[in-house]
Structure formats: structure tokens, C-alpha cells
Amino acid sequence: MLALFRVDPPATRSREAKCQHAGMSVDGYRAMTSALRDFLDLVATAGPGADVDALTTDLRRWTDRLAPHRVDESRRVFGERFDLPDRGQTMTPLFVPRLVTTVRAEGVARFGEYFLGSNGAAHGGAVPLLFDEVLGHVVLARGLRARTAYLHTEYRAITPIGRDLTVRARVDRVSGRKLFLTAELSDGDAVCAESEALFVELRDGAP
Numbered sequence: 529m530l531a532l533f534r535v536d537p538p539a540t541r542s543r544e545a546k547c548q549h550a551g552m553s554v555d556g557y558r559a560m561t562s563a564l565r566d567f568l569d570l571v572a573t574a575g576p577g578a579d580v581d582a583l584t585t586d587l588r589r590w591t592d593r594l595a596p597h598r599v600d601e602s603r604r605v606f607g608e609r610f611d612l613p614d615r616g617q618t619m620t621p622l623f624v625p626r627l628v629t630t631v632r633a634e635g636v637a638r639f640g641e642y643f644l645g646s647n648g649a650a651h652g653g654a655v656p657l658l659f660d661e662v663l664g665h666v667v668l669a670r671g672l673r674a675r676t677a678y679l680h681t682e683y684r685a686i687t688p689i690g691r692d693l694t695v696r697a698r699v700d701r702v703s704g705r706k707l708f709l710t711a712e713l714s715d716g717d718a719v720c721a722e723s724e725a726l727f728v729e730l731r732d733g734a735p
């Protein structure tokens with residue numbers, strides 16, 4: 529649970545402007561994060577034959593190429609591309625929204641191999657990571673600056689890796705600055721996990 533919502537709702541921000549500001553092509557950034565997701569999945573599945581020494585040399589070169597381009601948080605593109613299915617980030621399992629409103633969100637979720645815990649089940653920590661992401665879309669659609677105060681997750685069945693799952697989130701109740709939300713992750717008719725969360729709208733002037 530890392531991100532802090534910004535004041536401006538996504539619809540008012542120009543992703544193209546952000547990319548151009550960062551000297552990147554709009555499509556190029558999408559391709560890069562997609563390639564990175566594929567790479568992380570293959571890192572997770574790599575067996576003993578993989579040439580890790582050569583890969584490490586390449587990875588160091590990538591790092592050296594990016595190092596001169598560090599910018600402060602306000603100018604970053606990672607996680608800010610709401611025009612892309614994954615917001616242009618690789619930190620969470622993939623969430624492709626089908627519907628996002630001020631009261632609910634729904635979409636397809638997919639846990640790549642990178643998110644494997646063991647025996648075909650997604651890592652238990654990756655499931656609330658997905659829920660926080662999906663709930664965050666609903667809260668952000670309301671144009672609020674808010675943060676997760678708690679996120680309780682119940683694991684009903686294993687969350688399978690590498691399959692399209694359905695995730696739904698909704699606002700249950702609003703009380704002053706408090707938003708009570710619930711979310712559900714399912715594999716067909718089988719419920720994998722459920723979550724109850726409280727998001728609290730920040731006070732004026734709160735960082």
C-alpha cells in the first residue's frame with residue numbers, strides 16, 4: 529500500500545503531456561512496462577540453464593541507462609498512465625478495468641508467474657495488493673485525496689496463477705471522511721478472496 533492519491537482526478541491529467549515531459553513516447557512506455565512484466569514472469573519460471581551472468585550484465589546496462597533520468601515523484605510516469613490497463617506500472621498483479629465509477633469498479637485480474645506463492649497459488653500478500661489497487665480506482669474516481677486505513681482480506685480458496693479472474697469492488701457506506709468498501713476476487717463461480725477496507729479522506733493540508 530504505497531501510493532497516495534493526488535488532488536487531480538485522472539480524467540483531467542494528460543498522460544501524453546506527462547510522457548512528453550519525461551521525454552518518452554506514449555506507446556513506448558506501454559511497450560516497456562509490458563515487456564518488463566513478461567521479463568519478471570520469466571525470471572520467476574527460469575530454470576538452471578538460464579544464462580544469469582549474461583543477463584545480469586545486460587540488466588546492469590539497463591540500470592545505467594535509466595540512472596541519469598531519475599526525476600522527483602511529481603514528474604514520474606510509472607503508475608500515472610490511467611489510459612493503460614495497468615496504469616503503466618508493474619508493481620501489482622494486472623488489473624484491466626471494465627468499469628470504474630464513483631461507487632464501483634469491475635475488471636479482469638491476472639496474476640503472472642511472478643506473483644506465485646507456492647503450489648499454483650498466488651502469494652497471499654499479492655491478493656490485498658490487487659484489492660488496494662482496484663479499491664483505489666473507485667476512490668480516485670470520486671476525486672478524493674484518501675488513503676487506505678485498513679484492508680482486511682479473507683482467503684476463501686487459492687488464487688490461481690496465469691488465468692483471467694474477475695475482480696469487483698464497491699463503496700458500501702460513506703460516513704464523513706470515511707469510505708467503507710468491499711471487494712471480491714473470483715475464478716468463474718468460485719470466490720478466491722474477499723476484502724473489507726476503510727479509506728479515509730485526508731484533511732486539508734495533510735501530506
Ligand SMILES: CCCCCCCC(=O)SCCNC(=O)CCNC(=O)[C@H](O)C(C)(C)COP(=O)(O)OP(=O)(O)OC[C@H]1O[C@@H](n2cnc3c(N)ncnc32)[C@H](O)[C@@H]1OP(=O)(O)O
Nearest residue numbers: 529530531532660661664665675676677678706728730731
Ligand atoms: C489507482 C491507484 C491505486 C492506489 C491505491 C493505494 C492506496 C493506498 O495504499 S494509500 C497508502 C497506505 N495507507 C497509508 O499509508 C495510511 C497511513 N495512515 C494515515 O495516513 C492516517 O492514519 C489516515 C489518513 C488513514 C487517517 O488519519 P486522519 O486523517 O488523521 O484521521 P483520524 O482523524 O485519525 O480518523 C478519521 C476517522 O477514521 C477512523 N480511522 C482512522 N484509521 C482507522 C483504522 N485504521 N481503523 C478504523 N478506523 C480508523 C477514525 O476512528 C476516525 O473515525 P471518526 O471520524 O468516526 O472518529
